[in-house]
Amino acid sequence: xxxxxxxxxxxxxxxxxxxxxxxxxxxxxxxxxxxxxxxxxxxxxxxxxxxxxxxxxxxxxxxxxxxxxxxxxxxxxxxxxxxxxxxxxxxxxxxxxxxxxxxxxxxxxxxxxxxxxxxxxxxxxxxxxxxxxxxxxxxxxxxxxxxxxxxxxxxxxxxxxxxxxxxxxxxxxxxxxxxxxxxxxxxx
Numbered sequence: 001x002x003x004x005x006x007x008x009x010x011x012x013x014x015x016x017x018x019x020x021x022x023x024x025x026x027x028x029x030x031x032x033x034x035x036x037x038x039x040x041x042x043x044x045x046x047x048x049x050x051x052x053x054x055x056x057x058x059x060x061x062x063x064x065x066x067x068x069x070x071x072x073x074x075x076x077x078x079x080x081x082x083x084x085x086x087x088x089x090x091x092x093x094x095x096x097x098x099x100x101x102x103x104x105x106x107x108x109x110x111x112x113x114x115x116x117x118x119x120x121x122x123x124x125x126x127x128x129x130x131x132x133x134x135x136x137x138x139x140x141x142x143x144x145x146x147x148x149x150x151x152x153x154x155x156x157x158x159x160x161x162x163x164x165x166x167x168x169x170x171x172x173x174x175x176x177x178x179x180x181x182x183x184x185x186x187x188x
Contacts, residue, residue, distance in 0.1 A: 022052035035121035060086035
């Protein structure tokens, strides 16, 4: 994540520059918070669902960056509370798993975009400040066919409540084959 390159325009920031970042990866959270402060945001940060909800209830921000998987729960809980308290908040979801199913759920709850971790501060800023109803730019490096297959398997696995046997049955795949796929890192 770059902190020196401030290629965006500060005059694009709205008057309310409040931002919360909720992520349990402390080094990443500190780097992103510092980078977003350099870009003109007023940043508060939290490491858990409970801390994030407390920050929201104390003062609902104009912008939020929320990790999907947190130590004490799911980032969807933070997003749901934020959209309940302040429906106009611009929310960007971060996910280290690139899981399409949970990203779709986040967008349905009110997130404007989702990014795979580790996300660059410029990408986060662009997503937060994108015009309403703007179409996302096509990806520079789209997913490979192997990655799309892996994403589909992950989606079905999540929908089956992480039950390997049920997922294998629904995918018409041998259970051990599925276990090997799930044990590997995501393809690029």
